[in-house]
Amino acid sequence: MGMEKEVLKIEHIHKKFDDLTVLEDVSLTVHEGEIIVIVGPSGCGKSTFLRCLNGLEEINEGHIYIDEEPVNPAGKNITKIRERIGMVFQSYDLFPHKTILENVCLAPVKVQKRKKDEVKEEALKLLERVGLSAKVNSFPRQLSGGQKQRVAIVRALIMHPEVLLFDEVTAALDPEMVREVLDVMLDLAKQKRTMLIVTHEMAFARAVADRVIFLDGGHIVEDADPKQFFDSPKTDRAKKFLSTFEFEEK
Amino acid sequence: MDTEVLRSYLPLFWEALILTVRIGWLGIALAFAIGIITSALLHFKVPVLSAVAKVYIELFRNTPLLVQLFFIYYGLPVLGFQVSAEGCGIAGLGLLGGSYMAETIRSGLDAVPLSQTESALALGMNKRQLFGSIVLPQAFSTSVPALVANVIFLLKETSVFSAISLMDLMFTAKDLIGLYYDTTEALFLLVIFYVIMLLPVSIAGSFIEKKARFRIFG
Secondary structure (H helix, E strand, O other), X not given: OOOOOEEEEXXXXXXXXXXXXXXXXXXXEEEOOOEEEEEOOOOOOHHHHHHHHOOOOOOOEEEEEEOOEEOOOOOOOHHHHHHOEEEEOOOOOOOOOOOHHHHHHHHHHHOOOOOHHHHHHHHHHHHHHOOOHHHOOOOHHHOOHHHHHHHHHHHHHOOOOOXXXXXXXXXXXXXXHHHHHHHHHHHXXXXXXXXXXXXXXXXXXXXXXXXXXXXXXXXXXXXXXXXXXXHOOOOHHHHHHHHOOOOOOO | OOHHHHHHHHHHHHHHHHHHXXXXXXXXXXXHHHHHHHHHHHHOOOOOHHHHHHHHHHHXXXXXXXXXXXXXXXXXXXXXXXXXXXXXXXXXXXXXXXXXXXXXXXXXXXXXXXXXXXXXXXXXXXXXXXHHHHHHHHHHHHXXXXXXXXXXXXXXXXXHHHHHOXXXXXXXXXXXXXXXOOHHHHHHHXXXXXXXXXXXXXXXXXXXXXXXXXXXXX
């Protein structure tokens, strides 16, 4: 990994909501093509961490750089920076008043000022790739959760981001729909996309991650390769966390 | 009722209707423009300007249109501005309507989930794009019934225009009654013409409401 370019550099960030400290002195470097899965108990700051990376949350201390450019939510170039960091949310958040194709094409045309025809062509290709060619003229309400989430992924991809952030993207889905979304993400992993994934899908995390970050109480408690993390976690907190996913046989 | 009288009044009422509709719609267009800008100031909590917006809304919602018209019609010339009666009517209706529209649209804006804003921001949209493409269209869809009610209310408010000598429907009816004492005929036509003016708005309103709802809620 050492040879790869550093895409994201997170240096000693702190995040507080009023008196509540959510992130405390978190540092992380993400290299090009790296897939980092972030796990941890609810309320450990995983989602907040991702939201800080594209400036949806303001950090109280520390620095975040994408390609050496600082991420500052109040800065003039924050929209330019967000174009380079794709994000997919738990609740899909497609635009309900726009068709699937419009949802996907809106930002490239409006924000990146790309040509409509070129964008549409790419949108159709991407939607086909995730198996949604038949839905291009539907509205979000006509789609299942899994389909909506696949559209949301395409909507992020069409911006050609350098990094993709996934915030518990399968958490709101019925079990049989989880797989179809994870398959799309596996496909992205094969393309060596740089991704930060917050998830509770441990089997998926193990399969896809280059590195697993275990976040607890606003700290990075473990930063390890997946095999090591899942087979022999170093800390008791990680052991305890992983044990909540296991069931003893009767 | 004398049909001969009705027939002879018709052209006058027709002219009055055209004037009322013209001033009414220009005023309402102005009201929409003011309402959208004002609600945006409130929604984004723009410093200083959102306070100005609040003062404006309270001032114009809590004073009668008649009083506002008097202020514009008799007050502006004192300050050195010459405005035609028609211009005053449009401005008055626009300012009154703007305060109503602003509150209606703001309630619609507030009803759009924050997650919509966040996903638009995450795509690199600036505030103008976010407002114009994402938040405002959704706010409109939820506010359609209230907006249509505002439009109807404003068109009816044109009945006070006669106070600044605009020959609207109300003026025409009063004038004819004063001249010829055919009260029944004049009032009958007055009612009919208000219905002619407003019924299409109601019908179009429910049509737009259905369309807008379908787009978002199915």
